[in-house]
Amino acid sequence: MNFYTDDHPIIACSTGTQSNTAIAVIRLSGFKELLSLQPFFSFSLNKIKPRFSHLTNIVFNDQIFDNGLMVFFPEGESYTSENVLELSVHGNLLNIQRILDIFIKNAGFRAAHPGEFTYRALKNKKLSLSQVEGLDMLLNANSNLMLTQGLDILQGELHAQYLALYDSFLKLKAAVEISIDFSEDVGEEESKKLFNYSFSHFSKILESLHARTVGNVSSLLSPEVVLVGQTNAGKSSLFNLLVKQNRSIVSNIAGTTRDYISELIHIDGTNYKLVDTAGIRESKDVIENIGIDRAFEILNRAFFKILIINPFETNSDYLEKLSGVEFDLLLISHWDKLDFQKKISLLDLSKIRVNFSASASFETGSIGPISGNQFLVGPMGPLKTGSIEPLHFSGSIEPVMKNGPIEPPSKTAPIEPLVKGLLSEKFHKQTANSPILLERHRQCINELYLKKTEFSSKISGIDDIAILSSEVNIFSHYLSELIGILSPDDVLNSIFANFCIGK
Numbered sequence: 001m002n003f004y005t006d007d008h009p010i011i012a013c014s015t016g017t018q019s020n021t022a023i024a025v026i027r028l029s030g031f032k033e034l035l036s037l038q039p040f041f042s043f044s045l046n047k048i049k050p051r052f053s054h055l056t057n058i059v060f061n062d063q064i065f066d067n068g069l070m071v072f073f074p075e076g077e078s079y080t081s082e083n084v085l086e087l088s089v090h091g092n093l094l095n096i097q098r099i100l101d102i103f104i105k106n107a108g109f110r111a112a113h114p115g116e117f118t119y120r121a122l123k124n125k126k127l128s129l130s131q132v133e134g135l136d137m138l139l140n141a142n143s144n145l146m147l148t149q150g151l152d153i154l155q156g157e158l159h160a161q162y163l164a165l166y167d168s169f170l171k172l173k174a175a176v177e178i179s180i181d182f183s184e185d186v187g188e189e190e191s192k193k194l195f196n197y198s199f200s201h202f203s204k205i206l207e208s209l210h211a212r213t214v215g216n217v218s219s220l221l222s223p224e225v226v227l228v229g230q231t232n233a234g235k236s237s238l239f240n241l242l243v244k245q246n247r248s249i250v251s252n253i254a255g256t257t258r259d260y261i262s263e264l265i266h267i268d269g270t271n272y273k274l275v276d277t278a279g280i281r282e283s284k285d286v287i288e289n290i291g292i293d294r295a296f297e298i299l300n301r302a303f304f305k306i307l308i309i310n311p312f313e314t315n316s317d318y319l320e321k322l323s324g325v326e327f328d329l330l331l332i333s334h335w336d337k338l339d340f341q342k343k344i345s346l347l348d349l350s351k352i353r354v355n356f357s358a359s360a361s362f363e364t365g366s367i368g369p370i371s372g373n374q375f376l377v378g379p380m381g382p383l384k385t386g387s388i389e390p391l392h393f394s395g396s397i398e399p400v401m402k403n404g405p406i407e408p409p410s411k412t413a414p415i416e417p418l419v420k421g422l423l424s425e426k427f428h429k430q431t432a433n434s435p436i437l438l439e440r441h442r443q444c445i446n447e448l449y450l451k452k453t454e455f456s457s458k459i460s461g462i463d464d465i466a467i468l469s470s471e472v473n474i475f476s477h478y479l480s481e482l483i484g485i486l487s488p489d490d491v492l493n494s495i496f497a498n499f500c501i502g503k
């Protein structure tokens with residue numbers, strides 16, 4: 001990043017420059033004298049009341065360029081802690097660019113880099129490093145979970161817990177120092193007591209933070225739901241059902257989908273990336289094989305894995321390839337076709353590991369019965385027969401007649417609530433302990449926890465606390481990093497990499 005030491009006045013549109021909007025907010029920061037900007041406003045700037053909005057024309061050389069509102073935030077009381085002026089102007093993209101150009105060409109401003117306003121807020125101590133990370137999470141959130149945690153971090157909630165941990169570390173350090181410097185006054189027993197108390201307090205706070213870092217959260221940050229299966233299994237048909245449009249090409253030609261395609265679906269406060277993949281089969285087509293490799297890559301990292309099997313076209317070699325994967329849901333498609341039951345009775349699914357399975361028809365958008373009122377659906381597979389668990393369904397079970405009457409008489413439930421219910425159940429289960437989502441924080445906390453465990457085993461059996469003087473300092477580095485006292489350039493670079501222009 002090349003703006004670390006530069007304090008040139010900067011300008012940017014903070015409300016996005018992708019499409020025309022009714023209003024856009026342009027931010028100017030870092031100018032020395034507000035009055036020097038008088039040539040650009042019809043409103044008399046010596047009458048400006050800080051933090052109040054004033055109606056003004058934006059002018060230059062006797063020409064009016066726009067009419068809008070301006071708010072002045074003086075140095076020390078603004079987002080960046082510099083003099084800031086915010087202009088609400090008409091959000092036509094050409095209009096925005098024209099206003100930016102006026103200030104860049106005639107008032108000595110330069111276009112801000114992505115995240116530069118926030119960097120200045122950090123530099124001028126308006127925000128802590130973890131607040132910046134919280135802001136980043138808030139602005140790029142994919143779920144209510146990230147929105148909430150981003151806001152909590154921005155408001156300093158997590159930072160306050162880190163400071164409490166740091167404070168308890170200082171007390172622990174002091175307990176060791178006391179045993180060195182004042183051992184004669186305090187006495188060995190008393191200093192040991194003080195040390196034990198401080199260490200247990202430090203451990204308690206660290207343990208509760210550590211409990212929030214258990215498990216892998218990377219798949220929760222941008223959760224992917226992958227549909228895999230053989231060619232002609234019905235993956236694209238289900239994909240279209242879930243995204244509610246004919247987004248993926250469906251045909252009875254095996255190998256229709258050759259590369260993955262994805263769409264966001266919003267369920268219960270979370271955006272999931274639904275991915276339709278190339279059907280798995282032996283192929284001589286180079287491009288198709290790349291698509292199949294990609295399907296496996298996505299399968300390995302996906303948050304929710306759905307396997308689709310078409311019992312009319314499945315061979316056991318292909319099922320073998322999937323035996324190492326634990327699927328969240330198995331859907332056996334084409335239940336609406338005659339001979340479905342005969343076909344599934346010939347399937348050997350013993351190698352498939354799956355948490356929930358159901359027969360399904362993507363033609364009718366429903367999960368279907370196997371016989372009578374029995375549904376091929378149930379938790380903890382492989383393949384259990386049982387009734388539908390009401391937990392997963394909001395839709396009613398309705399009779400369906402498709403391709404003529406099916407024997408025995410059929411009843412169905414819609415697929416969508418089943419998939420969405422299982423998905424959001426898994427997401428909520430995995431986020432129940434409000435996991436700390438920021439990787440940098442997780443790493444620091446895990447390192448600290450490791451050091452604490454090592455420290456614990458070292459101190460057992462030690463009577464002379466004084467000899468721990470240097471040992472206790474091992475926590476200091478990671479704590480400083482956690483609360484952002486230490487922030488090497490590469491840390492800053494990775495944090496600011498996600499920021500957009502105008503923030």
Ligand SMILES: Nc1nc2c(ncn2[C@@H]2O[C@H](COP(=O)(O)OP(=O)(O)OP(=O)(O)O)[C@@H](O)[C@H]2O)c(=O)[nH]1
Nearest residue numbers: 232233234235236237251255256257279334361362
């Ligand atoms: N009767 C019936 N037909 C289905 C069902 N699911 C899919 N089909 C049909 O099966 C054919 C293949 O479906 P697709 O959704 O394209 O299958 P796919 O798994 O995406 O196939 P590839 O892209 O080749 O890997 C299409 O003609 C669908 O209309 C089902 O449950 N019942």
Ligand SMILES: [Mg+2]
Nearest residue numbers: 235236256257
């Ligand atoms: Mg397809």
